[in-house]
Each structure stands twice: as structure tokens, then as C-alpha cells.
Amino acid sequence: MGLDYQLVLWNKHKKTYDKIIVFSMLLYVILFAIVTLAFNSETSAETLIIRAFGSLAIIMLHIILIIGPLARLNTNFLPILYNRRHLGVSMFIAALIHGGFSIFQFHALGDTNPVYSIFTSNMDYGSLTNFPFQVLGFLALLILFVMASTSHDFFLGNLSAKVWKRLHMMVYFAYALIIAHVFLGAFQQETSLFTIGILIIGFIAVASLHLITAFKERKIDTTKANEKEGWLEVCDISEIEEDRAKIFTVENERVAVFKYDGKLSAIHNVCKHQGGPLGEGKIIDGCITCPWHGYQYLPNNGQSPPPFTEKVATYELKLDGKTVYINPKAFDEGTEVKPCKY
Amino acid sequence: MELIINVFLSILGIYFAIGFLFGLYFIIKGATKIDPLMQDTKKKVRFLLFPGVIATWPFLIGKLFKPKTV
Numbered sequence: 359m360g361l362d363y364q365l366v367l368w369n370k371h372k373k374t375y376d377k378i379i380v381f382s383m384l385l386y387v388i389l390f391a392i393v394t395l396a397f398n399s400e401t402s403a404e405t406l407i408i409r410a411f412g413s414l415a416i417i418m419l420h421i422i423l424i425i426g427p428l429a430r431l432n433t434n435f436l437p438i439l440y441n442r443r444h445l446g447v448s449m450f451i452a453a454l455i456h457g458g459f460s461i462f463q464f465h466a467l468g469d470t471n472p473v474y475s476i477f478t479s480n481m482d483y484g485s486l487t488n489f490p491f492q493v494l495g496f497l498a499l500l501i502l503f504v505m506a507s508t509s510h511d512f513f514l515g516n517l518s519a520k521v522w523k524r525l526h527m528m529v530y531f532a533y534a535l536i537i538a539h540v541f542l543g544a545f546q547q548e549t550s551l552f553t554i555g556i557l558i559i560g561f562i563a564v565a566s567l568h569l570i571t572a573f574k575e576r577k578i579d580t581t582k583a584n585e586k587e588g589w590l591e592v593c594d595i596s597e598i599e600e601d602r603a604k605i606f607t608v609e610n611e612r613v614a615v616f617k618y619d620g621k622l623s624a625i626h627n628v629c630k631h632q633g634g635p636l637g638e639g640k641i642i643d644g645c646i647t648c649p650w651h652g653y654q655y656l657p658n659n660g661q662s663p664p665p666f667t668e669k670v671a672t673y674e675l676k677l678d679g680k681t682v683y684i685n686p687k688a689f690d691e692g693t694e695v696k697p698c699k700y
Numbered sequence: 701m702e703l704i705i706n707v708f709l710s711i712l713g714i715y716f717a718i719g720f721l722f723g724l725y726f727i728i729k730g731a732t733k734i735d736p737l738m739q740d741t742k743k744k745v746r747f748l749l750f751p752g753v754i755a756t757w758p759f760l761i762g763k764l765f766k767p768k769t770v
Contacts, residue, residue, distance in 0.1 A: 362740040507752035
């Protein structure tokens with residue numbers, strides 16, 4: 359949140375997060391080098407770098423892809439989700455080192471343009487076992503470049519949230535290219551069982567977690583609520599944790615019903631910043647805090663605290679005994695609604 | 701196949717070349733025209749945004765010609 363753009367939006371938590379990322383990356387590369395040299399002491403420095411950063415990028419990409427669904431299934435994973443943007447940029451740097459060294463070692467030492475050489479040094483495009491797999495890695499790197507270079511609020515604001523989201527959903531296409539890059543490469547080069555193993559386990563984890571989350575969300579969206587005099591039954595009040603929310607679908611829109619300080623408030627579930635699920639966040643310092651990037655909204659009016667200007671729609675709640683009911687008609691964004699006391 | 705590769709890489713090259721020129725314009729002058737918030741933003745942020753501007757220039761160039769709304 360800001361009235362101008364910062365180089366990097368850092369706070370204490372994000373700095374800690376970034377230190378952990380850098381430390382973990384360095385530790386991985388060092389351990390990878392030690393293990394590789396222990397088994398094959400003749401491995402060249404270039405090969406070591408290419409393999410260490412390639413496998414590191416793949417592991418990081420898997421973490422990036424699974425933390426979204428994991429955080430939806432278990433809120434304990436939310437702290438990892440909180441700074442996923444920096445994790446993504448770090449992953450791109452690892453992939454760039456892998457790609458850069460590969461291009462240098464295999465394509466830059468001749469008299470052909472290195473990029474042209476990637477596409478033409480092996481023209482066996484019709485073959486499965488001899489397919490020029492490096493092309494796939496190059497295309498994946500291009501996609502990751504677009505994503506990493508637009509990981510700043512300036513682009514979110516100026517490309518529009520819709521375009522930005524579409525660009526960043528291309529990560530799944532990049533993931534498919536990377537899987538093909540590694541598997542097709544395995545037919546032609548000495549690829550370790552470790553890398554292939556990570557890829558198979560990773561793919562199963564990514565696919566299954568996305569499917570489980572999709573089924574869970576479908577259940578939320580298709581659950582028929584009981585209606586009582588125009589009000590829809592949400593849940594028993596005890597089902598909502600303190601300072602947390604229950605997500606409920608009202609007229610095809612997801613609403614987050616928050617419980618805090620003996621009160622209940624409901625706002626639209628979608629954060630104005632990047633479409634983050636507000637209902638998966640929690641109340642911090644009296645504000646609903648988006649789990650993705652920490653954007654905040656006041657629960658009673660859906661407005662970001664001044665001087666910020668983001669607003670989301672609000673909803674009216676009522677209690678009947680211990681049952682929470684919601685008025686399905688949304689108020690305009692930023693409308694004050696008296697919290698329901700219990 | 702070689703023809704397809706040549707066409708693809710030529711388009712890619714032209715795209716990034718235009719993006720690079722647009723990126724230079726963005727750093728020197730265009731940033732504040734695209735987004736008023738850039739006026740109060742430190743100059744070094746423009747250099748950080750440079751690669752992204754190269755990558756997404758077709759989306760940003762249109763903002764230069766859109767009438768400003770108050």
C-alpha cells in the first residue's frame with residue numbers, strides 16, 4: 359500500500375523472509391556442490407553451476423506452486439504465502455543463472471548468435487528422444503522473465519489487475535515447458551535420478567493439491583444456504599475462529615465473515631490489490647489483512663485506513679441465537695455497516 | 701522449420717528492441733506520463749522497472765495516449 363512506489367516494499371517480516379530465502383538458496387548450492395563432487399570429483403565448475411541452479415529453480419518453482427493451495431487447506435502455511443513475490447523473483451534469478459551458464463557453455467563459444475544457436479544447433483524437432491529440449495527451457499525462461507520483471511505494484515496498477523493476473527497465470531505454461539525440458543533432456547544427457555525424482559514427486563504434489571483445493575472451493579460455491587426472511591444462514595458463530603473469517607458465497611460472490619472483539623463484520627472476499635482472498639487473512643491491529651501482500655481494510659466499512667483509498671463492498675449481518683445470517687444484498691464499496699455484536 | 705525459427709526470433713528481437721527504446725523513454729520522461737504516482741517516486745525505481753517495461757511495452761504505450769481522467 360502506498361502513495362508512491364518504493365524500490366522494494368520491505369517490512370521486518372519480509373526482510374526475515376528474504377534472508378531465509380537467500381540463506382536457503384546458498385545452503386542448497388553448497389550442499390549440492392559437496393554431494394556432486396563427492397560422487398564425481400571431475401565435474402566442471404560450469405556443469406556444477408548449471409545443475410545446482412537448475413535443480414534449485416525447479417524446487418523453488420514447486421514451492422511457489424504449492425503454497426497457494428496449501429495455505430488454503432491449512433492456515434499455518436500463510437506466512438510462506440505472504441511474500442511469494444520475492445520467492446518468485448529469487449526463483450527467476452536461479453533459473454537465469456542456470457540458463458545463462460547453459461547458453462554460455464553450449465551456445466556462446468561458436469560464431470553463431472547464441473539465441474539462434476539454441477533453436478538451430480539441433481533441428482530434430484520431429485523426434486521425441488532427440489528433441490531440442492533447450493528450446494523449451496529458453497521459452498520457459500522468457501515467461502519467467504516477464505513474470506519476475508513485472509512483480510512490482512507499478513505493473514499491477516498500470517497493466518490492470520486482469521492483464522497482470524493473466525500474465526502471471528502463465529507460470530503454469532512455464533511449468534509444463536520446464537517439465538518437458540527436463541524429461542526430454544533426460545533422454546539425451548546425463549540427468550540425475552535426483553532431478554527426475556523431484557520432478558515426479560513435485561508434479562504429483564502440485565496436481566493433487568490444486569485438485570483438492572478446487573474441490574473444496576467448489577463445495578463452498580455450490581453449498582445451498584438456508585433462507586429465512588431474505589437472510590441467508592452462514593454458520594454457527596462457533597465455527598468462526600477469533601480474528602479469522604468464514605468464506606461464504608452470496609449470489610455468486612465470495613464474502614468473508616470476520617469475528618473479532620465480540621463483533622462480526624462481512625466484506626467482499628477479493629482484495630483490491632491483487633485479488634487475494636481476504637477471508638483467508640486475519641485481523642491485525644484492528645484491520646482485515648490480506649494474506650498475500652498485507653493490504654488492509656477496516657472490517658466495519660471495507661475501507662483501507664487513511665491515507666490509502668482501496669475499498670471493498672460490505673454486507674449486513676445478524677445473529678439469531680448462535681446462528682449467523684447475512685443479507686445477500688451487497689452495499690456499495692466502502693459503505694459503513696454497524697458490526698453485529700454477540 | 702528454419703523459416704519459422706527465423707520469423708519467430710526476428711519478431712522476438714524487434715519486440716525487445718522496441719521495448720528497449722520505450723524503456724529508455726520511460727526512464728527519461730514517460731514514467732510520469734504513464735502513472736502520476738511516479739512523480740513522487742525515487743528515480744532509481746524507474747531503473748528497477750526498466751526490464752518489466754521492455755517486456756510489457758504494448759500494454760503501457762497505450763496509456764500515453766489515453767485522455768487523463770480526474
